[in-house]
Amino acid sequence: MKNWIANADLKPYNTFGVSVKAKWLVECETVEDIREVVLDSRWKALPRLVLGGGSNVLFTQDFDGVVVLNRIIGIDKVEENEEYVWVKSNAGVVWHSFVLHCIQNQWAGVENLSLIPGSVGACPIQNIGAYGVEIKDVFHSLAAMHADTGELRTFDHAACAFGYRDSVFKNEEKGKWIILSVTFQLKKHPVWNTQYGDIQKEMERLGYATPTLVGISQSVINIRQSKLPDPKVLGNAGSFFKNPVIEESLYLDLKKQFENMPAYPAGPGKVKVPAGWLIEQAGWKGYQDSTCGVNAKQALVLVNFGTATGNEVYDLSTKIVEDIARRFQITLEREVNIL
Numbered sequence: 001m002k003n004w005i006a007n008a009d010l011k012p013y014n015t016f017g018v019s020v021k022a023k024w025l026v027e028c029e030t031v032e033d034i035r036e037v038v039l040d041s042r043w044k045a046l047p048r049l050v051l052g053g054g055s056n057v058l059f060t061q062d063f064d065g066v067v068v069l070n071r072i073i074g075i076d077k078v079e080e081n082e083e084y085v086w087v088k089s090n091a092g093v094v095w096h097s098f099v100l101h102c103i104q105n106q107w108a109g110v111e112n113l114s115l116i117p118g119s120v121g122a123c124p125i126q127n128i129g130a131y132g133v134e135i136k137d138v139f140h141s142l143a144a145m146h147a148d149t150g151e152l153r154t155f156d157h158a159a160c161a162f163g164y165r166d167s168v169f170k171n172e173e174k175g176k177w178i179i180l181s182v183t184f185q186l187k188k189h190p191v192w193n194t195q196y197g198d199i200q201k202e203m204e205r206l207g208y209a210t211p212t213l214v215g216i217s218q219s220v221i222n223i224r225q226s227k228l229p230d231p232k233v234l235g236n237a238g239s240f241f242k243n244p245v246i247e248e249s250l251y252l253d254l255k256k257q258f259e260n261m262p263a264y265p266a267g268p269g270k271v272k273v274p275a276g277w278l279i280e281q282a283g284w285k286g287y288q289d290s291t292c293g294v295n296a297k298q299a300l301v302l303v304n305f306g307t308a309t310g311n312e313v314y315d316l317s318t319k320i321v322e323d324i325a326r327r328f329q330i331t332l333e334r335e336v337n338i339l
């Protein structure tokens with residue numbers, strides 16, 4: 001029988017470091033543990049939440065229900081051929097440990113995603129991405145349990161409907177499935193992704209004349225550490241907003257007024273504008289309220305100075321959304337899951 005902790009403080013379980021209470025908290029280390037929870041009358045009667053690393057959530061109130069911590073670990077190679085290797089990781093594996101395991105085995109594809117916090121089980125939820133790679137590029141399938149019925153189902157690539165920071169698990173299937181494991185299709189002969197940002201420059205600085213998995217991983221780690229705050233030091237959940245995708249016509253209009261506004265192609269007639277640029281231009285970078293603020297090195301990251309409530313962070317985000325809408329006619333969408 002699993003240990004159900006009543007009235008648990010969730011502060012250690014969310015990287016924003018917000019202190020709220022969960023009516024029940026239960027840690028699961030096996031699929032059988034999860035099944036036991038799904039069959040429990042408390043789970044059936046109350047609101048439910050699955051947490052991995054808690055690095056993409058903002059709690060604005062106590063959670064009056066059951067929080068499951070997915071801690072099912074283990075990584076297995078399931079199949080290989082000349083070109084690919086298929087690797088299954090259980091959902092509770094720490095994402096960066098999985099990346100390191102792949103690099104050690106010379107399996108290529110996730111090195112650009114080094115040091116993203118959180119668990120393997122959460123990586124498909126928002127199709128995590130960084131430095132020119134997204135999960136959808138290496139994803140094969142996932143196994144999940146239905147939160148009501150306990151039914152087991154495999155989701156293949158198409159069923160996940162991946163988009164930019166988006167998947168079926170943020171839309172039609174939101175909250176319905178507990179992800180148990182993810183299978184990745186990785187390459188034995190790497191295809192390097194070194195075009196994004198300063199990767200190339202950082203590899204040269206580190207003395208790598210040609211790309212290697214370790215070289216790319218270390219470069220990405222260094223770049224990330226130079227601008228993203230460590231949640232152990234300063235509570236945060238990474239980018240608070242998505243980079244908005246706007247009509248190219250609006251962008252061309254805005255360019256007349258803001259001639260340095262950056263943008264990247266995002267499909268026919270659309271461009272993606274870095275929200276960090278908009279927030280910095282609007283003067284918010286480094287902004288400090290009494291308990292929370294905007295990171296001084298990366299304006300897309302909101303931070304908790306220690307004692308902020310989720311509502312204080314949320315209110316700050318609302319002020320930023322309103323200000324950006326007023327200045328640029330662009331509506332920022334929150335990336336972080338607000339609870």
Ligand code: FAD
Nearest residue numbers: 052053054055056117118119121122128129130179237238
């Ligand atoms: P949690 O925060 O625990 O959960 C997030 C959501 O997924 C919740 O809705 C939760 O209910 C659901 N969920 C979690 N596990 C499961 C499961 N097993 N089954 C079903 N649902 C589940 N993200 C990027 O994409 N790119 C980045 O570069 C990046 N950089 C970051 C940097 C920092 C410093 C921080 C703090 C965050 C960053 N993030 C980034 C965001 C975050 O790391 C990712 O979203 C990550 O995938 C969240 O994993 P998690 O286990 O912490 O998820």
Ligand code: EPU
Nearest residue numbers: 130131238239241242243262274276277280297298299300
């Ligand atoms: N920029 C500014 N000021 C800032 C921050 C950014 O002007 O304070 C502009 C610059 O023009 C810069 C551009 O934004 O060149 C892009 O910045 P950066 O490379 O730091 O990336 P980002 O677009 O701000 C996205 C992801 C990150 C991911 C990085 C690297 C989103 C919402 N965020 O950030 O993901 O790590 O690219 O690929 O897409 C996360 O999701 O939590 C996250 C950290």
